[in-house]
Amino acid sequence: MIRIESKKALIIIGGGLAVVLSFLVSDSVRQTISRRRAIRASEIELSRLTQETEEARQKINGLETDPKSTERLVRKELGYLKPGEKEARFK
Numbered sequence: 001m002i003r004i005e006s007k008k009a010l011i012i013i014g015g016g017l018a019v020v021l022s023f024l025v026s027d028s029v030r031q032t033i034s035r036r037r038a039i040r041a042s043e044i045e046l047s048r049l050t051q052e053t054e055e056a057r058q059k060i061n062g063l064e065t066d067p068k069s070t071e072r073l074v075r076k077e078l079g080y081l082k083p084g085e086k087e088a089r090f091k
Contacts, residue, residue: 023029062069074080081087 059069063073079087
């Protein structure tokens with residue numbers, strides 16, 4: 001037979017589990033978890049965009065200060081050649 005102390009312990013444990021389970025399945029908890037995930041995803045996206053912005057700033061700075069940067073960009077993006085140069089393409 002189960003002793004009275006054991007019954008009390010089981011009731012307390014069961015009640016505690018019921019409270020925890022009801023807390024976990026409540027809408028507010030699920031909404032909070034969902035919001036935290038959305039915030040984390042936004043932080044990751046912000047970090048990526050910040051890095052892209054910094055790379056673009058560096059590229060702009062190079063174009064403004066280094067004439068060779070401009071030449072490299074024009075050659076790469078537009079395919080321009082200097083007079084007398086010949087283009088070789090490899091597949």
